[in-house]
Amino acid sequence: MNAVDLLFYFFATLSVGGGLLMIISRHPVPAALFMIISLVSVAALFVLLEAFFLAILQVLVYAGAVMVLFLFIIMLMDVGPDGGKVSRIKLISGLAGCLSFGILVVLLLQFSGIGNAEPGNWQEIQNTEPVNGDSLLFSTSMKNFGYGLFTKYMLPIQVAGFLLLASMVGVIVLSKKSITSGGIK
Amino acid sequence: MAKTVVLQRKPLSLSERTYLPQIVTGLKTTFSNMFKEKVTLQYPEEKPIIPKNYRGVPTLVKDPNGREKCVSCQLCEFVCPPKAIRITPGSVPEGDEEREHVEKAPQEFEINMLRCIYCGYCQEVCPEEAIYLQDEYSSSGYTREEMINNKEKLYELGGTLPDSHYKWDQKKTAEDQGNGH
Amino acid sequence: MFDFDMLLMVGLKFLFALLMIGAVMTMAGYSVLAERKVSAWMQGRVGPNRTVLPMIGHIPFVGKFLQGLGMFQPLADGLKFLFKEEMIPGHVNKFYYNLAPIVALVPALTTMTVLPFGEFFAEDGRTIPLMLANLEVGILFVLAVSSLGVYGIVLAGWSSNSKYPFLGGIRSSAQMISYELAMGLSLLPIFLWVSEPGTGALGLSLVDIVNSQNDRAWLLLVQPLSALIFLIALFAETNRLPFDMPESETDLVGGFHTEYGGFKFGIFFVAEYAHIVVGSAIFTIIFLGGWHFLPWIADPWPATWVGTLLGIGWFLAKTIFLIFFFIWVRWTIPRFRYDQVMNLGWTKLLPLALINLIFYVLLVTWLDQPTT
Numbered sequence: 001m002n003a004v005d006l007l008f009y010f011f012a013t014l015s016v017g018g019g020l021l022m023i024i025s026r027h028p029v030p031a032a033l034f035m036i037i038s039l040v041s042v043a044a045l046f047v048l049l050e051a052f053f054l055a056i057l058q059v060l061v062y063a064g065a066v067m068v069l070f071l072f073i074i075m076l077m078d079v080g081p082d083g084g085k086v087s088r089i090k091l092i093s094g095l096a097g098c099l100s101f102g103i104l105v106v107l108l109l110q111f112s113g114i115g116n117a118e119p120g121n122w123q124e125i126q127n128t129e130p131v132n133g134d135s136l137l138f139s140t141s142m143k144n145f146g147y148g149l150f151t152k153y154m155l156p157i158q159v160a161g162f163l164l165l166a167s168m169v170g171v172i173v174l175s176k177k178s179i180t181s182g183g184i185k
Numbered sequence: 186m187a188k189t190v191v192l193q194r195k196p197l198s199l200s201e202r203t204y205l206p207q208i209v210t211g212l213k214t215t216f217s218n219m220f221k222e223k224v225t226l227q228y229p230e231e232k233p234i235i236p237k238n239y240r241g242v243p244t245l246v247k248d249p250n251g252r253e254k255c256v257s258c259q260l261c262e263f264v265c266p267p268k269a270i271r272i273t274p275g276s277v278p279e280g281d282e283e284r285e286h287v288e289k290a291p292q293e294f295e296i297n298m299l300r301c302i303y304c305g306y307c308q309e310v311c312p313e314e315a316i317y318l319q320d321e322y323s324s325s326g327y328t329r330e331e332m333i334n335n336k337e338k339l340y341e342l343g344g345t346l347p348d349s350h351y352k353w354d355q356k357k358t359a360e361d362q363g364n365g366h
Numbered sequence: 367m368f369d370f371d372m373l374l375m376v377g378l379k380f381l382f383a384l385l386m387i388g389a390v391m392t393m394a395g396y397s398v399l400a401e402r403k404v405s406a407w408m409q410g411r412v413g414p415n416r417t418v419l420p421m422i423g424h425i426p427f428v429g430k431f432l433q434g435l436g437m438f439q440p441l442a443d444g445l446k447f448l449f450k451e452e453m454i455p456g457h458v459n460k461f462y463y464n465l466a467p468i469v470a471l472v473p474a475l476t477t478m479t480v481l482p483f484g485e486f487f488a489e490d491g492r493t494i495p496l497m498l499a500n501l502e503v504g505i506l507f508v509l510a511v512s513s514l515g516v517y518g519i520v521l522a523g524w525s526s527n528s529k530y531p532f533l534g535g536i537r538s539s540a541q542m543i544s545y546e547l548a549m550g551l552s553l554l555p556i557f558l559w560v561s562e563p564g565t566g567a568l569g570l571s572l573v574d575i576v577n578s579q580n581d582r583a584w585l586l587l588v589q590p591l592s593a594l595i596f597l598i599a600l601f602a603e604t605n606r607l608p609f610d611m612p613e614s615e616t617d618l619v620g621g622f623h624t625e626y627g628g629f630k631f632g633i634f635f636v637a638e639y640a641h642i643v644v645g646s647a648i649f650t651i652i653f654l655g656g657w658h659f660l661p662w663i664a665d666p667w668p669a670t671w672v673g674t675l676l677g678i679g680w681f682l683a684k685t686i687f688l689i690f691f692f693i694w695v696r697w698t699i700p701r702f703r704y705d706q707v708m709n710l711g712w713t714k715l716l717p718l719a720l721i722n723l724i725f726y727v728l729l730v731t732w733l734d735q736p737t738t
């Protein structure tokens with residue numbers, strides 16, 4: 001076992017442990033903090049894979065922006081321990097939990113080669129078309145990401161972007177509605 | 186009736202709305218201020234100029250002949266709002282040719298500087314012009330006791346001030362000439 | 367497993383890291399002094415000029431001069447913070463209360479690992495940038511890590527369990543989110559501009575950005591709007607006046623650090639100034655040509671160690687000027703109201719940054735047309 005392996009186990013434990021603590025901590029603020037720890041250690045794992053760009057994006061977007069937003073909302077609504085109305089949402093959250101766990105299991109089976117699917121598809125990426133004459137081998141460099149995102153994964157990106165846009169519009173519509181029709185006058 | 190005129194604010198021009206020219210102007214002002222002469226007084230080395238009518242620590246003064254002026258009438262003790270003054274009255278010793286007729290002088294005179302509020306009432310009320318708030322303003326000590334100025338200290342702080350009346354001398358002359366009171 | 371070379375390398379890196387931390391911390395300490403001095407000068411005062419070290423103070427002229435400049439003041443301040451009683455108020459959430467200053471300081475010190483501050487001319491004609499880690503995506507690293515700094519403030523505000531720090535924490539997080547977007551968007555045109563096709567330069571590498579400004583125009587002159595937006599966002603991200611919402615003394619007592627005292631407060635203080643130092647360095651690197659001489663003029667110094675030193679000096683001079691600029695602005699402009707800050711961030715800077723981006727996308731596309 002060399003140093004990199006040690007680091008891997010350290011950060012892997014940290015990320016899984018952080019995730020676990022996030023779920024079981026009662027107060028939402030520590031929960032959010034544990035989530036940050038988990039996200040940052042996943043970024044560290046990316047670094048160990050020498051995917052610096054991905055690692056940095058992970059920190060920048062999730063730890064740096066999304067979680068700040070989370071914390072902001074939690075603090076603004078001042079949710080205490082056991083905050084929120086637990087009883088009514090229990091069923092829905094239980095269902096959602098089961099569903100996402102199921103999807104996770106299926107995905108894991110798919111990609112780990114236990115299922116019938118092809119063992120991963122990263123070999124295809126390796127053979128992407130050369131740009132401007134020079135061949136672009138699969139690597140973790142930024143150019144590669146850009147090239148992949150704007151050629152092979154163009155559609156998924158657009159769809160994801162559209163999804164985000166839809167949610168944004170939805171939020172605006174919802175928040176505007178509560179102001180104009182009753183409630184706050 | 187004056188007519189109320191509502192002044193319309195001029196809409197801001199584009200450059201004004203960016204605030205940037207204004208900020209630059211402000212920056213220029215502060216920058217030029219950096220090289221102006223400093224107004225700081227390097228205190229313990231440089232002392233401020235104390236104006237004539239300054240109300241510093243209350244002190245007891247002597248007349249130009251070095252004689253005690255206070256007659257321990259205790260008016261100041263009475264008037265002092267925070268009761269900072271405590272006087273033990275005494276008498277002028279017999280046989281003091283010049284001052285015998287004054288009869289009274291303080292035996293002990295204490296001003297507690299932890300109580301004094303520098304109001305100046307004592308100076309105002311004193312019929313003998315014996316107590317003055319002068320230019321001394323920094324008094325400090327390590328204990329509460331140190332902050333009580335006794336008679337000796339008060340005279341030391343007060344020193345001598347010019348006297349335009351020599352009230353008791355006048356009285357004595359008048360008495361000697363037979364028209365006292 | 368432990369071969370000697372590896373150990374030596376790690377040791378050297380460790381030493382460099384310590385040196386760098388020392389340098390940045392010293393600069394942070396002296397920016398505190400600069401803050402006090404400059405504010406004093408701007409207000410017609412003289413500022414701290416009493417502290418003196420026994421030996422040095424007695425050197426004729428020099429000692430007096432240093433004393434007058436308050437050169438020993440940071441030492442005294444630091445010692446004072448160190449020896450103050452560490453109080454923990456009874457109503458705080460102890461663990462997070464103690465954690466917050468650390469969380470605030472660590473990102474401020476981590477960003478400098480990717481800061482290039484000069485270049486070294488090797489024997490064989492290559493130039494090696496002087497920095498701890500030459501990251502391909504340096505600028506993104508800086509953005510990512512510095513955005514973590516807000517957690518220190520948020521944690522401090524939350525764990526203090528008292529309303530003013532809490533408000534400070536909330537304000538800080540909102541402000542951070544609002545200005546980070548504009549900051550990131552203002553940098554995108556820079557990447558586009560620097561990574562010209564054919565040069566192989568990568569716009570995200572700080573070294574490439576600096577070198578692209580060698581004997582050419584500074585990016586400040588090429589993209590003034592980007593520079594302006596970046597500067598404003600930098601002020602907001604470092605919580606400096608006119609954006610010091612999290613600690614606005616007049617409405618929030620002390621803001622997020624109201625409940626802090628002693629060394630923990632000192633750490634917050636140093637972290638704030640370390641952010642300023644690093645921010646100034648980054649602005650220098652991106653927009654002011656880093657260690658290169660004036661725009662359009664090639665470096666006048668020789669490509670030897672003399673040049674290296676002069677380059678570092680020049681870089682430091684620019685950075686110090688920017689720190690001065692930070693202080694200068696602080697003592698000139700009043701604080702924004704909170705809604706004005708939000709308004710400026712979302713409805714002014716963000717659209718402006720977008721327009722700027724689109725303009726440069728079009729411009730770069732037009733310039734890059736294959737001339738046939």
Ligand code: SF4
Pocket residue numbers: 243261264265266267268269270296300301302303304305306307308318
């Ligand atoms: S100045 Fe006022 S408070 Fe002080 S001793 Fe005189 S009367 Fe009392």
Ligand code: SF4
Pocket residue numbers: 254255256257258259260261262272307310311312313314315316
């Ligand atoms: S100082 Fe003046 S008022 Fe006070 S006891 Fe003496 S004579 Fe009377």
